[in-house]
Amino acid sequence: MSDYSFFAAMLVGLLGGGHCFGMCGGIVGAFSQGLPASQRLTLQGRLRFTLSYNLGRISSYVLAGLLVGASSAALTTISQLDSLISLLQLAAAVMLMLMGLYLGQWFYGLVVIEKLGRPWWRLLTPIRTKLGTVDRPAKAVAAGMIWGWLPCGLVYSTLTWALASGNPLDGALIMFGFGLGTLPALFAMGAATDSLATLIQHKNVKKISAIVLIAYAIQMAYIALHQLL
Secondary structure (H helix, E strand, O other): OOHHHHHHHHHHHHHOHHHHHHHHHHHHHHHHHOOOHHHHOOHHHHHHHHHHHHHHHHHHHHHHHHHHHHHHHHHHHHHOOOOHHHHHHHHHHHHHHHHHHHHOOOOOOHHHHHHOOHHHHHHOHHHHHHOOOOOOHHHHHHHHHHHOOOOOHHHHHHHHHHHHOOOHHHHHHHHHHHHHHHHHHHHHHHOOOHHHHHHHHOHHHHHHHHHHHHHHHHHHHHHHHHHHO
């Protein structure tokens, strides 16, 4: 995988920050309110737990990228279809375009895809409950790892891209780059960085981000179609 793919995935995560507020705002708020008062009332404490949560979350993204990359590599080997990766790249482009349309508030078809992951999220409820009060950074990492499996169209879009990489390491790196890109938005929520949060949620910022995502999706689709034809 080229560095371009890693940094492009990071850009997707960064541009999708507006979506993160809608999907994860409640979770981040619950985590923050559940902190011990000694940690919640100090910036240092909030930062430590916010970093721990996000370390766990990004670890889950990397694991998911590794798994889907390995599965597509195995499928390509078994099927011996040279066009399979290009088809997966085309699917990734479609998902990314849907994400851009959703972020720009022009089309909400991605919501249907997000709903498909809800049964899996419900299966994780007992594990979330067993963690109890998240009063230590180690528990915050564990909670973040569970949080990483939250049904999210932005994650699904990038995960489809990781699947199209056809390589477990490339898939993991794509999801790692994506996870790093989402940090500013989720860090702003967890650490109560109001100015950054306001900027990310600004209507014009969302529109510009959506246009960039759609443009990148069109480029991905063009490359995939060129390889197929």
